Amino acid sequence: xxxxxxxxxxxxxxxxxxxxxxxxxxxxxxxxxxxxxxxxxxxxxxxxxxxxxxxxxxxxxxxxxxxxxxxxxxxxxxxxxxxxxxxxxxxxxxxxxxxxxxxxxxxxxxxxxxxxxxxxxxxxxxxxxxxxxxxxxxxxxxxxxxxxxxxxxxxxxxxxxxxxxxxxxxxxxxxxxxxxxxxxxxxxxxxxxxxxxxxxxxxxxxxxxxxxxxxxxxxxxxxxxxxxxxxxxxxxxxxxxxxxxxxxxxxxxxxxxxxxxxxxxxxxxxxxxxxxxxxxxxxxxxxxxxxxxxxxxxxxxxxxxxxxxxxxxxxxxxxxxxxxxxxxxxxxxxxxxxxxxxxxxxxxxxxxxxxxxxxxxxxxxxxxxxxxxxxxxxxxxxxxxxxxxxxxxxxxxxxxx
Numbered sequence: 001x002x003x004x005x006x007x008x009x010x011x012x013x014x015x016x017x018x019x020x021x022x023x024x025x026x027x028x029x030x031x032x033x034x035x036x037x038x039x040x041x042x043x044x045x046x047x048x049x050x051x052x053x054x055x056x057x058x059x060x061x062x063x064x065x066x067x068x069x070x071x072x073x074x075x076x077x078x079x080x081x082x083x084x085x086x087x088x089x090x091x092x093x094x095x096x097x098x099x100x101x102x103x104x105x106x107x108x109x110x111x112x113x114x115x116x117x118x119x120x121x122x123x124x125x126x127x128x129x130x131x132x133x134x135x136x137x138x139x140x141x142x143x144x145x146x147x148x149x150x151x152x153x154x155x156x157x158x159x160x161x162x163x164x165x166x167x168x169x170x171x172x173x174x175x176x177x178x179x180x181x182x183x184x185x186x187x188x189x190x191x192x193x194x195x196x197x198x199x200x201x202x203x204x205x206x207x208x209x210x211x212x213x214x215x216x217x218x219x220x221x222x223x224x225x226x227x228x229x230x231x232x233x234x235x236x237x238x239x240x241x242x243x244x245x246x247x248x249x250x251x252x253x254x255x256x257x258x259x260x261x262x263x264x265x266x267x268x269x270x271x272x273x274x275x276x277x278x279x280x281x282x283x284x285x286x287x288x289x290x291x292x293x294x295x296x297x298x299x300x301x302x303x304x305x306x307x308x309x310x311x312x313x314x315x316x317x318x319x320x321x322x323x324x325x326x327x328x329x330x331x332x333x334x335x336x337x338x339x340x341x342x343x344x345x346x347x348x349x350x351x352x353x354x355x356x357x358x359x360x361x362x363x364x365x366x367x368x369x370x371x372x373x374x375x376x377x378x379x380x381x382x383x384x385x386x387x388x389x390x391x392x393x394x395x396x397x398x399x400x401x
Contacts, residue, residue, distance in 0.1 A: 011071075012071070012312065012313045012315065013315065013323075013324035013329055014312040014313075014315060014319075014320040014321075014323040014324045015064065015067070015068060015309065015312055015313065015323075015332075016323070016324075016328070016329040016330075016332030016333050017322070017323025017324060017325070017328045017329060017332050018060075018064065018308070018309070018312060018323060018332070019064065019068075019332040019333070019335045019336075020323075020328055020331050020332035020335045020377070021056060021323075022056040022060045022061060022064070022335075023332075023335035023336065023338060023339045023377075024335070024373070024377070025050065025051070025053075025054045025055055025056040026054055026056070026058070026144065026339060027338060027339065027342040027373065027376065028051050028054075028369075028373070029051050029052065029053075029054040030143070030144070030342060030343055031342065031346060031363060031369060031372075032048070032051050032052065034343075034346065034350075034363060035363050035364065036346075036363035036364070036369050037363070037364070037366055037369055038361070038363070038364040039361075039364045039365050039366065040366060049279065049282075049283065050279075053279070053282035053283070054282075055275070055278060055279060055282065057282070057297060057298075057301045058147060058206075058207075059215050059298065059301045059302045059305060060301070060305045061147055062150075062151075062154075062212050062213075062215035062216045062218075062219065062302075063215050063216070063218050063219040063222070063302050063305045063306060063309065064219060064305065064309060065151065065216055065219060066215070066216040066217060066218060066219020066220040066221075066222070066223070067219040067220070067222050067223045067309055068219075069158065069162075069216075069219075069220070070162060070165070070219065070220040070223035070224065071223055073085075073158075073162055074162065074166060074223070074224075074227070077159070077162045077163050077166045078163065080158075080159040080162065080163075081159065082156070082158075082159050085155065085158065085159060086152075086155055086156075089151075089152070089155055090152075093148060093336070094129075096337065096340060096341075097126075097142075097145060097148055097340060098127055100142050100145070100340060100341065100344045101123055101126040101127050101141050101142055101145065102123065102127075103344050103348065104141035104142050104343075104344050104347065105119050105120075105122065105123045105141055107344075107347050107348060107351060108122070108139055108141065110351065111347075111351050112139075114139060118137070118138070118139060119139065121137065121138055122138040122139040122141050123141065125138045126138075126141050126142065126145055126149075129148065129149045129152045129153075130149065131145065131146055131149050131207075132146040132147075132149035132150045132153070132207040132208060132209045132212075133149070133153070133208065133209055133210075134204070135200060135203045135204055135207070136200055136204065140203070142340065142343055142344055143343060144339055144340060144342070144343060145340060146203070146206075146207035147207070147339075148340065149207070149209060150207060150208075150209035150212045150213075153209035153210070153212075153213065154209065154212070154213045154216050157213065161217065161220060162220065165217075165220050165221060165224050166224065168224060169228070170228075171225050171228050171229065174221050174224055174225040174228070175225065177217075177221055178218055178221045178222070178225075178306075181214045181215075181217050181218045181221065182214070182218075182299060182302070182303070184211060184214050185211060185214060185215070185298055185299050185302070186295070186299060188205065188208070188211045189291055189294035189295060189298060189299065190291060191205075192205040192289070192291075192294055193289060193290055193291035193294060195289075196289070197288050197289030202288075202289075206298075215302050218302055218306060219306075219309075222306050222309060222310070226310065226313060265317065265318070266317070267311055267314060267316045267317030267319070267320060268317040268318050268319050270307075270311045271308060271311050271312070271317070271319050272319075274304050274307050274308050274311070275308070277304055278300075278301060278304050281296045281297070281300045281301065281304075282296070282297070284296050330381045330384075330385050331377050331378070331381040333381070333384065334377075334380045334381040334383075334384040334385075335377070337380040337384070338373075338376035338377050338380055341376055341380070342372075342376055345372070345375075345376065346362075346363065346372060349362060349372070350362050350363065
């Protein structure tokens with residue numbers, strides 16, 4: 001479907017593909033930290049640069065989440081009530097989350113031999129969705145779940161936030177607010193850089209929900225700005241502005257082919273340029289815990305991700321077309337589930353392999369990691385897609401009664 005701003009409520013198919021890339025990048029990043037892909041010994045270098053960055057930082061989840069949630073609920077913003085909204089999100093995400101937390105608590109007891117009080121405190125922190133607010137003195141039972149904790153904090157304010165932003169009619173105000181939403185991130189970085197670097201302290205500053213909410217706000221503002229934009233040509237220059245080379249003395253047919261080719265690849269060129277800048281930021285040799293490192297990882301990327309989302313939202317170019325393929329979209333729509341699943345699944349798989357088969361290299365070979373990723377992303381996508389198809393069929397059958 002075309003995604004021009006002139007449509008009432010367009011769906012941005014390629015953003016589902018972007019969700020998949022972000023989730024997959026983080027999953028491989030965590031598996032590599034756990035010893036995954038050790039047999040490759042860091043080669044090829046470009047691949048491990050993307051993985052270890054990671055190229056798509058956690059900020060993308062919040063900016064993109066704000067954009068997609070605003071798209072999904074804007075038409076019902078006036079009537080959106082907090083309690084039903086929270087109940088719906090809770091029903092979709094919490095059951096899997098608490099099962100994984102409890103399973104990781106058991107794994108910590110059997111494998112790490114941690115004390116029961118500490119495991120119990122950790123289960124309470126994760127289970128109550130407060131771990132992103134206070135991760136100290138606890139175990140990271142399922143480390144990616146900090147994002148779920150942060151999102152549920154954000155959900156508490158979402159209906160009011162959406163209504164407030166939907167009342168804004170001027171794009172210059174939206175841009176100003178977007179710039180101001182980066183200010184708390186900067187000052188949070190100043191506080192972070194003023195102390196000693198430890199993993200617990202970094203987790204606290206990295207995942208702190210009252211700060212991550214500003215990245216989410218950035219995404220909501222971005223969606224509102226795009227909807228208020230007059231036309232795609234106002235976002236990206238059109239023929240007369242972007243293609244002065246068409247004035248060259250060329251045959252009409254060649255001009256036509258040249259123009260169509262440029263129209264096709266200019267979006268891809270923009271995306272590749274933005275991604276290259278992102279790679280430069282994550283590769284800067286900066287000291288961990290320094291303010292410059294914080295800016296390169298937590299302030300620069302959200303801005304770049306905003307532009308990536310805008311380009312992909314146009315729905316044009318080869319990259320957008322690839323990310324809009326139906327299988328990729330289906331996996332992208334279910335990608336938060338493998339994001340939550342990947343550490344518990346691999347943790348238990350490694351424990352079983354090591355304890356009962358005396359095999360300690362389950363994650364070392366790229367083939368085994370690939371099989372794990374295939375299971376993680378295809379199975380949840382298939383189940384979710386099947387559930388959606390059956391739900392539509394039930395609604396359709398009830399309508400005929």
